[in-house]
Amino acid sequence: MRKRAIILNTVIGFGFFIVLLRLVDIMVLNHARLCERAKMQQLKGEEVQVRRGTIFDRHGRKLAVNLELESLFCDPSEITSAEKSAYVLSEITGKPSKAIFTKLNSRGHFVWLERKVAPDVARKIKETKIKGIGFVPDAKRFYPEGSLASHVLGFVDIDNKGIEGVELKYHDSLSTSGGKFVLNRDASGKTLSQGVNMESRGNNLVLTIDEGLQYMVETELDSVMEKWRAAAAAIIMMDPFTGDILALADRPSFNPNVIAGSRDFERRNRAITDCYEPGSTFKIVIGTAALEEKIVSLHSTFDCSRGSIEIGRRVVHDAHRHGVLTFEEVIQKSSNVGSIMVGMKLGKERIYRYAKALGFGEKTGIDLPGEVPGLIRPPERWSGVSIGSVPIGQEVAVTPLQVLRAYAAVANGGFLVTPHVVSRIVSPGGRTTWTFMSEKKRVLSQKTAETFKDILKTVTEDGGTAKGAAVNGNYVAGKTGTAQMIDPRTRRYSKEKYVSSFVGFVPADNPKMAMIVVIYEPKGQTYGGVVAAPAFRQIAEKALSYLDVPRKEGRKEMLVSAQ
């Protein structure tokens, strides 16, 4: 019988032990899952960001603001006559009464009836005094300039959560901290505490974007798209010394105020998320590498008189026959044959190393979401014909921003900058809490940068490929690019589809801006010098006067003679 007592007590003790294990299971192993669940029911649908920070351009012009509205919700358990209420509400809002009826009849204690109701509609609804419905303050994000800089700004969802662009990247700074509009509710849906602090605001952002420059870029993009019936286009304008993005625009574009009407491809920020084969603009790699490694001088000559060069099974042609060219002329006239000869002198190891040094094959680090690194194959993965492709910008995948950054390095005397669109975060009280600190990395010597800059200046002069980019009164340094696109069907270079580009900076001797124009699939003409260079010039001329850059008379004469 003592045995019985021991066994019985042991069984009970074991029961307690099982409880302990079970508690560990629920409270420790399932802690995170259940916490999530708890949050879901305790705060469901009631977290409303009321005062998101404003986004300004570099001169304090508002690019994204809030419209203070109210949102309508209902507590189905308090609705007395769903049918009648639904009818009345439908009369006021113009929404089908059936949909409202379904919501009024649903389970739970908190259902949004309509988000962000217009003020006059809200007033009418309040006058009906229907039981079981209520309003909470809400805000609608509004972009006063419409589609201007939409790819930089991005957009938000119905709960004012950043989905794209700066709105996404800087969501935590923009959203109201500590004063989130939270309604703690009990299970019966009654508001127990309103964590409302209407005074609480998110931080404001000051962008590097200049609304004026952005507008010039956008208008030019529109006319380019129309003129060349292009599939897409992108332009980026940057301060080459600081990495400040002054303007960035893509086509096709979208209006962030009516995000529901936009499509996926319109929202792509292709300037940083899409790769392309750059073609001749990539000759900056062999050009600077050859100078830096002292393989060539400006006057080294290359015999391009055959107009073509054989690399293994592949024959690469020049656009025109050139004869014997100096190194300077190889770049100026964008000779493929000459460039490949320079590339062969360098060897694949050094080409790869300089391509990497100039920032190709890795993200630039711009503060926008979705950037891609592109692709530069390491030398060991080069095929036999690669040495005939990489120097002239084939077999590599780059983004427009990467190309622009490499040219900015030449413009600023040899430094690789970090491109960025946000310059400052400002607290609601007006105190700057964060400033972008640019870090520069020297990738080219001062001498190489200066020499290559001089070569790039000749590109827009007589005998260069981009006379169309020449600007009245100032030297433009730049480079054209014309690349065949790969036809996804045949997996060969397409005969019709090209990417035409021009990248450069102005004024060449003291650059105020570096800019790249990339036009995808222009119809009729394909050469970068013909399609992209004039767009560069159009923008640059306006931008220089907007930035009050003085004209140098000497240059004007030259231009006149050129034309």
Next chain:
Amino acid sequence: MVVNSRYHDRWLLLLTAGLILFGAIMIYSSTSVVTPVLAKKNVTPFFYFKRHVTTMLAGTFFMYAAFRARTETLKRTAVVLLAVSFVLLILVFLPKIGVSAGGARRWLRLWPSTFQPSELVKLAMVIFLAKYMSLPEYRTDCISCFLMPIGIMGVFQIVFLKQPDFGAAMSLGILTVAMLILSGMRLRYVMMLGALLVPLGVKLIMEPYRLRRVLAFLDPWKDPQGSGFQLVQSFIALGSGGIAGVGLGESKQKLAFLPESHTDFIFSLVGEELGLIGALVVVCLFFLLFLRGIAIANKTKDPFGYYLASGLSMMIALQALINFCVTTGLVPTKGLPLPFISYGGSSLLINMTAIGILLRLSKGDGPRTVADKTEGLIERKKAVMSVYGRRRALSGFGRTDGQGNS
């Protein structure tokens, strides 16, 4: 009757006091947030807390009375007590006297409050069984000695099911069977009782919807808004507590998400606010309380005292254990309060009375005299020195055991 010890068991008193005070804090935490629904009923933040404290004071009186009462008195009044508890239980069904709530009639109107006779039934049953098992004619190999208590239990259970109060029926059944097993009752009989459950099982299998309802507790997430609601809410409360808890008074689940957060499911609230650490402390306190009860039982020198002490310890420990199991989803949801901690006057009064009796048993009957002391010392010395000391000390009820094995 001999004196077992000079003093009452101080650890038992301390553990009980600790649990009761802790319970009062948790009840305040659970009920001090007045939801608009409660506000309509003129409930103030201190409403439940004040009532609970009043019950605590009454309970202290009962505990002291039970402590002062001679064990002999209990033994004599065992049958009467059981009869009274039965009558009170029946009274629940009378209009005006009985109070129904939530579709069940479980309470008696007892101005200004109510009383739940099912709690008293448990105590009366334990005292009755202790007396019955210590009778000289109680034999563990006699079927009628088995059927008598089972029959009484059955009658009570039928009344419970009429109320309905499945929780009380279940816990009374477990308690009775546990005491019968403890007394050395032939396991054959107990198993026969188990055979009674077979038709029930067959019925469940024949009607799968019933089975599903019973087994709903195994996967409450299947129907978190319906049958699984309470358990899901309990899990959410426990789970969001984590190791350290969300902090005393910080529970979100008590905002009417978790039904019965101040009564049957107060343990989930403890878990949410004080975390795994707090929950483990509570579980351990109950286990220690149980161990103290066993120790007191082992020190008693007569069968009635032994069975009474064991039975009362099991009554409290099993109820706590079932409550833990319910809140953690180990057994189907049944409305059973957690002793000492849950809000609920009847449960607190009865359990405090039980502790009073246990304290009495730990001290022994009669006034302390020099002779008693000496006798006690001699008894204890004997017990230590003799290898069979314990057996001899318990010889009063070793009899049936011997016969059963012969």
